[in-house]
Amino acid sequence: MAKRIRRAAVLGSGVMGAGIAAHLANVGIPTLLLDIVPRELTKEEEAKGWTLEHKQVRNRLVNQALERLLKQKPAPLMSKDNIALIETGNFEDDFHRLAEVDWIIEAVVEKLEVKKEVFARVDEVRTPGTIVSSNTSGISIAAMAEGRSEDFQKHFLGTHFFNPPRYLKLLEIIPTEHTDPAVVAYMKSFGEDVLGKGVVLAKDTPNFIANRIGTYGLLVTVREMMKGGYSVGEVDSVTGPLIGRPKSATFRTLDVVGLDTFVHVANNVYENVEGEEKEAFRVPELMKTMLDNGWLGSKSGQGFFLKQGKDILELNYVTMQYEPRQKLVTPAVEMAKQAKGTAAKLQALVYADGDRAGTLLWNIIAPTLLYAARLVGEIADDIVAIDRAMKWGFGWEQGPFELWDAIGLEKSVRKMQAEGRDIPAWITDMLADGATSFYQTKNGQLFYYAPGGYKTVEESEKVIHIRRLKETRGVIKKNAGASLIDLGDDVALLEFHSPNNAIGADIVFMINEALEEVNRNYKGLVIGNQGKNFCVGANLAMMLMEAQDENFFELELAVRQFQQALLRMKYNPKPVVVAPFAMTLGGGAEVSLAASHIQAAAETYLGLVEVGVGLIPGGGGNKELYIKRLNSLPRGVDVDYVKIAAGVFETIAMAKVSTSAAEARELGFLNHRDGITMNGDHLLHEAKQAVLSLYEEGYRPPVRKKVPVAGESGYAAMLLGAQSMFHSGYISEHDLKIAKKLAYVLAGGNVPYGTEVDEQYLLDLEREAFLSLIGEPKTQARMQHMLVKGKPLRN
16 A cells, blocks of 8 residues: 655656645645756855855755745745745755655656656655656656666656646546556545545556647647638637637637647657657647747747737737737627537537638547547546546546537537548447447436446546436425535535526525525535536626615615525524635625535635625625634633724725635634635535534534624724825725725724624624615716626726
């Protein structure tokens, strides 16, 4: 059995090495980061009188990498404090310390000979049983391990992270024939459970899975663009979200990755394959010219796109000049935009014969699907691994075989055959056997096609699919905004599914219904969903409409009902666990704050952002954040209520949003008992486990007691801060008005310092302030602007 990984070391502190070290620190693993010793001094070092023997000089490369980690955007660290878990050193002074760790990850330059030299040294110092892996993006794993000891070879494998390691879900694990299967199994579960990755087992072939197919698809796109006379911008306008791909589409992705990196990856396949496939990976002259010019993309300031002021220009590859960006507008594109769901959009496009967009997309997609089909068995054991790799590594909404099902396998193969394209024999055999799709669902279980018939898609029991749950267990109750579902083991799930999961009357009604049902028949409730975001707040459009029609009675009623539902949830006799992820803003944050326990996905962006639309939180958020911070203080310490209220005031008035669940804890939205789930696919499972453990412990709701407030002195202190910002020109007159209302609510009104008030009193203050602000023309202008432009208005 493999050692349990408690400490790690990363060799190489470049972009990937440092990013991997940061991600290990994010999950709490102390990591030693090593790099080479510089051979000459910098001017600054000379000025300080340092020599090449000075420790700061010897560790310069690694220390610079650490500084970059703190400045990089998006941040590689989930909390800046995590940097304390990374220790720096160098290959000469600290290599012996590799004996102290349980996992050694190599991330040095992509040259086989260099890697082999590093591994020969590792083999001399590592403790037997230590796992060693390479983060190569495509060099042969077996070749790296040649000549190493038997124990090294048993514990050696490829672990290919995607950049940036914190955000991209894919981890390709590549064993060799000598790797102990127990080590592979351990690394797979460690990757999923601890690192939070989507793990795919790949074969030791050039570029493994995702980069092999992704690079092929990109080169096909470049050739089709040039053949059909399309512009760079036209291609990007139809190869992004329209077909279920990331917003960066094709050429923006290339600019972000870097043309030098892309060409290196493409050449790696080119040098290792034969015949037609070799030609497919030949880098076009256009890209070679761009390389010679140093036009590498974002890192060099220009690539396929160039930013000039606010304008983004596209490269005209005929004249090699930059021009205004173009979009491809055709009847098929318009039809696809009107279609519901990715499958319908794709069908509207790929079968639009004679349409410029349709022709381009068919000529990109068809060869890529056929290429993926030819590689089944060679790069991975099955279609599931290939689909997952493309979704998790390249951000595709559907992998190649899922996409093929979406456009219709039979219809597309007929079209391919009519065009004389070569269909792999296993697909024609499959169709002859009467199997007409790569995937099928039966009784809530997903199956995939493999030669010989359908097999079950293997998945961790920690992965819950709400859609499949509904198909097998049905729905207990539902309306337009939410559904109540049986999660199994006597736990219920309340799923939001309104547009953008925005909170309206239907969700509030379902919160009350869910609590009734759970208290009668279940051990507890999870509130979670599998939308794009957990919840981006209340239904802004509905609120604005009511305010403009001066329906303040209805608005008051709606806010009161939301407050009461969350208060009821807070004191519910059975535990309620909220499972936030991604954007959890405004009302979404208020739902979280009212829970017995928060089980947040590591990537949760939580905040009370109502100030951005000229309001303050109205569902109890001000009160709950204040109480949560009060309760987080150790017992028996002298509490400064003004300081607590001022801290909450700053968080809400500046609309601070956490950039991770760890940061949400630092902002006081989570306490030390709340949980963080690294793997988003395991979130509902872990939330359910939290409900069960609270129930088994004999859960008792919090005792309702009065809340001590900062009162008049707190109000004066908060106001002083807001007024100085106003006089310095940082905030507008309307911002000051909002700040006054917020300060009044957080202070608990005109009462002496330390007065203990009832929660209902605080809710009434909050509701009155909310309603007075929503009646303001400037607030309504801010709401309108947010709805139309999607960003705040400063008025």
